[in-house]
Amino acid sequence: MSNDSTTPSAAPLPIRTAHDGLALPAMGFGTYQVRGFAGAQAIASALENGYRLLDTAVNYENEGTVGKAIRMASSPRSCPDASTNTTRPASASRKAYADSDSIISTCI
Incomplete structure (x- = not known):
């Protein structure tokens, strides 16, 4: 086995x-309890290795x-998808989604 510096690309997920x-x-x-710089590195690594869906709340x-x-x-970045969940009533959920979308958009 050769020890070259190339990393094979990850196969796309179905x-x-x-x-x-x-x-x-x-x-x-999943991003539960993922915080700070180490958390950001873990998520970035997942994206670099083929994950296109981030599960968050x-x-x-x-x-x-x-x-x-x-x-x-x-x-x-082909805009990864993000799924989220909430236990709030529908009207509060829509506001929470809009707030999260706004926060993430300003971070990108």
């Missing part, structure tokens, strides 16, 4: 289509870390 037609990667990278309060990781990732 895509699944939801009942509403939304196409998402079959597996995502408003209650994690780590939007800044996620945004920093997307910025840090050296792989081409």
